[in-house]
Amino acid sequence: MAESVVSVVLGNLNNLAIQETTFLCAVTLEVNLLKEELMRLQAYLKDTDNKWRSGNARVAVFVKQIRDAAYEGQNVIEAADYMEKRNRLKRGFMGAISRYARLPSDLVTLRNIGVEIQSVRRKLAEIFASAENLKIDLDHTAAALVEDELPRDFSLMHQNSEDDIFMVGFQYQLTEIVDKLVGNEKMLRAVSIVAMGGAGKTTLARKVYTSSKVKQHFDTVAWVTVSQTFKGIELLKDILKQITGCTHQSVDQMQEYEVGTKIHAFFSEKRYLVVLDDVWETDTWEQLNTTVKAFPDASNGSRILLTTRKEDVAYHVQMPTHVHPLQKLDKEKSWELFSSKALPSYRRSLIDDVEEFEKLGRKLAEKCDGLPLALAVLGGYLSKNLNIQAWSYMLLGWPSTKDTQMMRDILARSYKDLSSQNLRSCFLYLAAFPEDFEISVLHLIQLWIAEGFIPHIPNHKLEETARMYVTELAQRSLVQVVHRSKAHGWIEKIRIHDILHDWCIEEARKDGFIDVHDETTGQASASSSDSLKSYRCSLQNAGDLILQTRLHLRTLVGFQLSSVPKMSFLRVLHIENSNLTGIDRVIGGCINLRYLRLRRCSELKLTSSITKLLYLQTIDLRGTLMCKRKYMPKSFWHIPSLRHVYISEFSAVRSVQQNDLQTLIIDHFFNRDVKFISQMTKLTTLSFFPGCDVDDMWYIFANMPHLVDVSIGCFQEYTEFSGHDIVIKGDPIAILEKLRCLVVLKLEGFNGEIMSFSAQGFPQLRELVLHRCSPEWRMEHCQNSLTLNCMISSG
Template sequence: MAETAVFHLLAKLAPFLQGEVNLLSGVREAMEDIRDEFERMSAFLRVADAKEESDPQLKVWVKQVRDAAYDTEDVLDKFKLHLAHHHGDGFGGFLRKVFYLAKTLKARHQIAFEIQRIKSRVINISEGHKRYHDKYGILEQGSRSNVVNNSWYDYRGDALLLEEAKLVGIEMPKRQLMEWLVQGGSGLKAISVVGMGGLGKTTLVKKVYDAAAVKKHFNSHAWLTVSESFGVEDLLKDMIQQLFREIMQPVPVGVETMSINRLKCLANDFLQQRRYVVVFDDVWNVNAWEAIKYVLPNNNCGSRVILTTRFTHIASTCCEETNGHVYDLMPLSQEESWTLFCNKTFRGNLCPPNLKQISLRILKRCEGLPLAIVVISGVLATKDRSRIDEWEMLYRSLGAELEGNDKLKSMKKALSLSYNDLPHYLKICFLYLSIFPEDQKMWSERIIRLWTAEGFVNAIEGKTIEEVAKGYLDELFNRSLIQVAKRYRDGRPSHFCIHDLMREIIVSKAREQNIVTTICRQGSRRPEKVRRLLIRSTSDNVEYSERSSQLRSLFVWGPMDSLPIASLRELFSRSSRLLNVLDFECTPLDTIPNEVFKLIHLRYLGLRNTKVKMVPKLIGKLEKLETLDLIGTYVTELPDEILHLQKLRNLLSYYLKSRITYFEFGDIRGIKAPSQIGSLQSLQVLVMIEVDQRSEGGVSIVKELGRLTQLRELSIRNLRREDGVTLCSSIEKLSNLRRLDIISTKEDEILDLQSLSLVPQFLNRLNLTGRLEKFPHMIPSLHGLVALYLRWSKLRDDPLQSLQELPNLAQLLLEQAYEGEGLCFTAGGFQRLKYLHLHKLKGLRWVRVEEGAMPHLQDLTIRNSELMEEVPSGIEHLTNLQTFELCEMSDKLISKLDREVQDEDYRNTAHIPQVRIWYREHDQWKVKFL
C-alpha cells in the first residue's frame, strides 16, 4: 500500500510542478528532489509491499514511505487550498495578486519549511531503500514496467464477469442434504454443515436452499447470516421481515421497537402452522443457537433448520436436541480440485502441457480448499501462459505461505497472495471496501462513485472515469476477490459481497495502513492521523482532535437515535478543509449543517434516506461536487445555485410515498430543478427530475435536457401531452443514454413519443408510465433494449407483434398497458425473454403461447386480471419456466389448478417447480404453493 500512496502522490505532483505556481526560492527544487526520490523508491515498493509481513524491518521502512507520501500530499493540498487563488486579468488583477502574495507570505514560508523538512526525511528513507534493494536484488526498471502497466482490462470482455465458476464436488453432499430436508419424519430437525473456512459450506447450502424441490416443499423460507458478532435482536427482525415479505404481508407495526421476547413470540406464532426451513449461516458460538432455538416451534409439519459452522462442537450441540444430522464437509478430491482449477484458470479449457507440472504443484498446496483454489486460479488466469517463470515464482511464494497445519491461517495467506498481486491502483480500491459492514451487499454503482470521488481512478483517454472504475470492479470480480450477490435482469452484477475471510484481511490491512478508521465504541484507539473516518453509532466519539486535521472522508451511517451535531460541526470547522467525501446515509439528520458548505473540496455528498427537507442556496459553494445523493429524503426542490456545480455528474433524488407491494400511479415523487438545468454539462445521471407545470420553467426544463449530452440515465416525471415534441427533440440529442424513465403528469395523460425518430443507440432500459395513444414506433428499433416497462399505457392494439423481434429483450412488464381480450405469443418470438409480468390487464381473457415462443422464459407472473378463466394455453411449451405466479385472479382459474382435481390445466403446469397463488383474506395477503 505504500506503493499506492506513492503513485497517488506522483500523480498529484506532476501537474503541480508543471503549472505556473508561485513558490518561494528553493521550494520547487526541493519538491522536484522529493519527486525524484519517490520515483526511485517506487520500483521496489511492489515487492516490499508483498514481503513486509515476513520482514519486520522492511515493514517499518514501508510504513515510513507511506507516511512520508501522505504528509507530502497533505502539504500539496494545503498549498492548493490556501495559496492557489485566481486573481483575474488586467491591472486590477495584478494589484490583487500583489496584495494576495503579501498577505500569504507567512503561510508560504511555513509551507516552504515543511517541504524542506519532508525532503530531508525522504532522503533518509531512501537510504534504507538502497539496503533493501541490495538484499532482494530487484531490478528497478523491470519491476516498474510491471507496476505501471494499466492496460490489463482493455482486452477483457464482459464474458468473464458474467461467467459463473463451475461448481464441483457438491453433487453428493447436495443430494444428501436434500434427502434430509424433504424426508425423515414430521418432527423438527436441525441439520449442521461443518467444516473449515473456505470449504464452501455457504455455497453448498445456498444451492440446496434455492433448489426448486426445496422451495416447493416448504411454505416459509428464511436465510439468516449470523457471523461472529451477531445480535439476537437484529437476527429476529431480519427473520420476521423475510417471513412476512415472502407472503407479501406488511411487517407488523412496532417491530423496530419491540423487545427481544416480543420478537421471539411474533416469529414463533407465525411459524406455528407452517412447514418452514430456516438457515443460520456462519454460526460462531453455541450462544447463537441457544438464543434462537425456542423461536422455532416443533409443529410436526416436517420443518427443518440448517446451520453452517466452522466448529464441530457447535454442529453436534445443535443437532443433538432434535435428533438431527451433522454433515462434515470435506476438502475436494484431487480430481475435483483439478477440474475446478482448470475451470477458473483456463476458463474450462485444457491445461497447456508446459504448465501442467507447475499447476499440479501449485494445486497441491491449496489442499482441496475451494476458496483457495478459486483465488489462486484467479491470480494465475491473469498471468502470461508462455512465462512459466512467473508461475514458478508464484509457486515459490505460495509454498512458504501454505506450509503448516493451521489451515485457516494458510487460507488467509493464500488470499493475501491474491491481494499482493493486485496493481497499486486496485489495492486501495479493494481495501476501501472495508468501510462496509460484514455481510452487507455492496451496490456496484455506489462503489464506483465513491472511488472516483476519492481520486482512486486513473483517467484513460477514450473512457469516462466511471468506465475505468467499472473496469477496476470487473477485475476484482475476475480475480474472485469479490463475489456477485445480486444481478440486474440483463445479467450484470448489481451488488457484490466479500467472503468473510477476505474481509478480515482487508479490514486488518486498511486499519494498519490508515486507509479507514472505524470508531465502534468510546475510547477506540485511533491512528496518529485519521484520513477516512467511519462512525456507526450515536455513542461514537467524534470530538475534534489534531489527528483529524487531514481528514479526507467522513461516513456517519445510521440508524442512530440522534446525531451529535455539535461534535460534527466542530469536526467540520476544524479538520475538514480537505474533505472529499461526506456521507450521512440513514441517519436522522434533518438539516444540513452550514459548515458542510465550507468544504470547498467536497466531491461526494450522500444524504440518502435522511430526514433532510431542504437544500440551502449555499450548495453553490461546493463547486467541486460530483455526486449529490438525495434519494429517500424529503427534498422537493433545488435552488438555482445548484447550477454553479459545473462538475456535478450524478444528481440522484426520488422518494417513494409508501413502501407497498404494488406500484401505484403517483407513488413516486421527483424533485424540481432550475429551468436552466441544461447548464450542468457534466451530468451523467439525473434521477428523478420533476417538471413544474405551474410555471413557464417546466417547458424550459424539457427543452434544456437536450443540452445534457453526457447523460446516461434520465428519469423525468410530470409530463403533459404537449411536452412530447420537445421531449423527443431533447432525447434525440442524448446519444449516450442507457436508461430512460418517463412518467406522465396523471394517469390518463398521454405520452406523445411519435415524433421520436433518432433513438439513442445504447438505450437498454426503457420505462414508460402514462397513456400511449399509439404504440411508439421507435421501440422495435431498440435492438439493445434489455428491459421494457409499460405502465398505464392502455393500448387497444396488441403490442406483442411490435416487440417479439427485439433481439435482447430479457424483461417485459405490461401493467394496465393493454385493454384487449387476448395476447398471443407466436412461434419464434421473444427468443431472449426471461421475465414476463402481466399486471392489471382488466380486459384480458386469454393468453396463448405457441410452441417455439419464449424458449428461455423463467418467470411468468399474472396479477389482477380477473376475466382470465384459464391457464395460458401452451404453457406446457415453456420448458424452462421456474416460477408461475397468479395473484387476485378468478376463482374459476384457480380451481383448475387444484391438485386434487388434476384437470388439464393442472397437468400442463406440473413441470413448473414453483406455482404460487396469492389471495386476500381479511385484508391480509396469503400465499398458496401448489
C-alpha cells in the same frame, strides 16, 4: 502504500483547473515546482516498501513524512483551485471583477497559499535529504516506474461463471440439502451446513436458496447474514423488509416487539424458508426470539437453513435439526476447480506445454487441502502467471502450515500480483465495509473515483476502468459475485469472504491505509505505528468519540453513528443507518468533498451551504429524513463537477450551468421539472416517479442520446406506490425507441393507449419491464435479434 498516496495526489492535481488559472506568476511557479517535486518523490517510493515492511524504523519515519507532505501539498494547491472555481461561478458585477482582476481578499489568499507552498517544499527538501541518508537509489527506482494499465485478459474474463466454478464437487450435496428442505415433514425443522472457513458453506447455501425446486416449494423466503457482530433487531428488520416489501423508513422506526409480531403473523400463513448465514454463537436463535417468537411452527413444512463453522451451534437450534458436515473436495474435484481458474478454456489453446502446467497444477491443487477458497484464489493468481518457472517456485516455496496460514500466504501472493498500485488500493478499500456486507458495485466505483484510485486511461471512461478492476478482482476470486446484470453482463453486487476481509483489515492497518473500528466485537485496527496516522476511517458501531482526534481525516465511512465532528479536509463521507445531529453544519465546512452519501439517516437539514461543495461528484440522500426543507437549493445545480445525484425532490431552475450529469435518480417528478431535466443531455441513467399532472414528460428524452438505463414508475428503493395509475397521452414508445444506446427500460403503473414497438426501434435494448401497465402493446416483426431477446415482465 505511500507510493499510492503520492500517485493519487498527483492524479488529482492533474485534473484540477489549476492549469487554466490566472494566478500571480509567483504562485503559479510555486505550484508547478511543488508538483514536479512530488513527481520526483514518487520515484523514491519503489525502494522503500520492502525496507519499511522489514521493520526499518528510519524508513517508517520517512514514509510518514512522505504521506503528510503529499496530502499537505494537495490541500494547499486545492485551496488555490477552489478560489478560482468559486470566482468563476460568481455572478453580476462582483463576478466580473473576480474573473478579470483580483479582489483584495483574493490577493491575501494567494499570498498565504504561496507561503504554505514554500513550507511544503522545505519539508520535501528534508525528505530528499533523508532519502540520501537511507541510501535509496533514485536512478534505480525511477526506471521501475510504469504507467497504470488495464487488467490483463479483460475481454475474456466474463467467460468464467463464478457460481458454476465454485459448485465443483458440491452437486450431490446440493441435491441432498434441497431434498431435506422440501421433504414431507410438516413440523418446523432446520438444516445446518457445518464446515471451516473457506470450505464453501455460503456458496452452497446460496445455490440451495436460488434453486428452482426451493422457489417452487416455499411461499416466501428470506436470507440474512448473521456474522460475529449481529444485532437481533436488525436481522429481524431485514427479514421483515424482504418478506413484506415494506420500505426501509417504515420498518426502521419499529420496535423489536412490533417487528417480531409482524413476522410471526406473516409466517403463520405461509410456508417459509429463512436462511441464517454465518452463525457464530449458540444463543443466536434465542436472541432472535427473545421478545416474540418470530418464527412460528404452522405445521406446513417451513424450514430454517443455517451455516456455521461450529458444530455445537448447528445443534443448538431449538427444533429438529439435520446437520450436514460439508466435506472438503477430493483430489479430482480439487483439480477440477483449480484448473477452471488457473487454466480456463479460453487460455488453454494459447499454451504450448499445457501438459507440464497440468502436472504442476495437480500437485499445487493437492496442497490446498480441498478448500475451495484456497483453490480459487491460488488458481486466479497463477492464471496471471502462466510460465513454468512461476508455478515451480510456488510449489517449492509452499508453506508447511495448513489452513489459515496457508490461505494468508496465498492471499498475500495474489494481492502483490495485482496489476497496479491503484488496483491494490481498490482491493484494500473493501476493508471499509462491515463483515459480510453486500456491496453495490455502482456505489463502490463512485467511491474509488472520488478517492482518486482510478487512473485516466486514453479512450476509457473512469467508470469503464473501474468495472475492469472489479472484474479482475472477481476473476482472481478476491471478491464473490452476488449478482450480475442480465442486461449489461457486468457485476452489480459483490461480497468479500470473511477470511479475505480480515486479511484486508490487517494489510490496511500495516500500511496506515485505513483504520477500522467495530465496538460490537471490540476490534479496533489502528495503523502499525503510532506515528503513521491513517487518513481514512471506517466506524462500524463504534460510537463517535474516536473521531475527536481524527480531524485530519479525508475519508469517513460510518455505520450506526449519532454524530460527526467537523473535518475540514474530508473528501469522502459515506454514512448509513445513523441518527445524525448537526450533520448539515459539518457538510457545509467540507469544501473538498467529492462524495456524499447519507443513506437511511435522519435529522438532515439542507441549507445553501451545500453549494460550497464545488468538487462534489456524487450525492445520495435516499432514505434520509429531511428537516423542514427537502428541496435542493437552486444554486446546487450549478456545481460543475456533479455526476451522480440521488434525491427525493428538487425545485427546478430555469437553466443549469453544467450538463455533465450522468445519473439522476429522483422520487418525484412534476410538470415544472420537464424543461429543467431536458437540459441534462449527458445523462446515462434516469429514474423517476412522475406525478399525476405530468402530461408532456416524454419530450425530455428528445435530447438525451446517451441514455442507457431508464426507469419510470415506482422503482426507487424507498418510494411507496401512491395507489393511482398515471394516464399518459400518446405512445411513449415512439419517442423512447429512438434512444440508440438504451439497454434497460422499465415502465410501471401506466394506464393509457396502445404501446407500439416498431421493427427498427430499440437497437440495443436487452431488458424491457412493463409492470402494472394496462395499455395494449404491440411489436412488429423484427429481424433485430437484440430486440427479440428482450426480457419482458408484464404485471
